[in-house]
Amino acid sequence: MTDITKQPENSTKKQGYWAGVARDGKKMGFWFILPTFLLLLFIVIFPLFMQLYLSVTWWTPLEGIPWYRAWEVFSWGDNYVFQFTDERVWGALWRTIIIMVIAVPAQFFLGMSLAYLFMDNFPGRKIFYSLMLTPMMIVPAVVGLMFYLLFQGTGPVNAHLGLPVTFSWLTDVNRAMISVIIADVWQWTPLMFLILLAGMLGVPSDQLMAAKLLGGSNWQNFLKIILPRMKAVIAIALVLRAVECFKIFDLVYIMTKGGPGVQTETISVFLYKMTFGEFEWSYVAALGLTILFVLSIIAAKGLAYIAKKDG
């Protein structure tokens, strides 16, 4: 093979370095990877060190000194010590987890039920399918706006439920959280539906047919045939949603700005407020690194678990 390629009629007119690259797989691969590699280097390696550096100082952009002179306000590990006793951090973490453990299972059950409805064909299935997918394609900020409008005291939700205009959702201590969760479920159930349906349709139909002929009820078939064959898909869907849910920001920030008080302040909203409201950049850097560290450990453990199960 290499002999043929070396024949002169096959070489392009271009000579020099690039012609050589085009004929050398490894070399070309190197140039192909270079942009991605540089981008990663640019966004991961350098910022990571900068974050580590800033996190052990008191530096803020209001300090009046450039970031590289942040050592002048060195703080040792105070930011790291402080974050563990900061009630706002724990509160934000707690609320984020609450949203996760309510919204993600809700999305899962609703998505699964919907997917089951869409398993076999029925007239109009295509249109309804597209309609079901629409919420997740809408810009999250716009979804935030939609539910902001719905949950106004003078909005349609109160009118439909027969509640007075003084009945507030977004400014109420308990109901603000419920509103946010409803909005998140509305937007992301379609994602669950989409993924779970793909998994469901991947179940071999002859197995299902056989089970049906043997007289299994629909519920039995679902539990014994469909569900066990969807394990991987379910895992993917849950992990995807859990990861995204942990980052939740747009919806919350547009609907409630984390309020009333700190009632809907999630990790991301808290970090945002610390970044722009209070300009505690070195503290955010420390907290961010801690989050990075913890999430990496969880991810590594998860991957190891999956690898063990597969192997």
Next chain:
Amino acid sequence: MKVSPSAMALKYFFVLFASAIVLYPLVWMITMSFKPYPEWTTVAGLTWLPKNPTLQNFEFIFFGEAKGLVVSLDRTIAGPFIASLVTSVCGTLLAVVAGTLSSYACVRFGLAKTLPLSVLQLRLFPPLAVMIPVMVMWAFLGAVDTWWGLSLIYGIVTLPFAFWLMKTFFDEVPIEIEDAARVAGCSYWRVFYRITLPIVKPGLATCALFVFILNWSDYLLALLLTQKDWVTLPVYMATLTSAMGGQMYGMKAALGVIAAIPPVVFGLMIQKHLVRGLTFGALKQ
């Protein structure tokens, strides 16, 4: 398979119920954008369809003022719309080009075995946890509130999606085709450019649309890295009240409708590949 009429009726009941829930907020926002001020709230009674349909809201955001409105707007939708478009397109180009090239190198030449997982990791963390150094860097480079600064970050954060999506498309190209071309004397570059790329062209288009939707949908990054000149549509929409004081539901709804249209249209266009894109190629439909 025969389904009993009652089962069918039940199915339609549930499907229609779900559709109603999906449509409820959507319809409220869309009709809101055509409603004049008195109908924005339910104080004067709940109306789904505007009683006095008007284009006032759209007029207002496009021209900064509208007939019958005393308030005016210091900036219209034009700037944010162009900002959204330019940064999304440039970010998409960057992500798709870098992602396509590197995933091809990973698939065909077996280079950089750890790259797939390391780009995936980029998606794991809340962006806000890692944005401090990025903001410092952007300020240092003079990239804050510029089109290229925002495009650059868009390209980087959507790179994992582009990489994994293109990887699945390249995985599907039979290596025999490429080998045949190699035997016929094509250089690696020619094989890639003349053979493989045309084969994955539909995949490339899907990937570009998918990444464009992600970039267009961003709110947080634009909030952090723009101030005035390159504020994007979602940020502009969210700040519309605070700039003016008072409630501007109708105008916000009009903005929301405009911002929502492109991703929905593109999303429905690439419906078939959504599963693949959203699960980083772990699942195909």
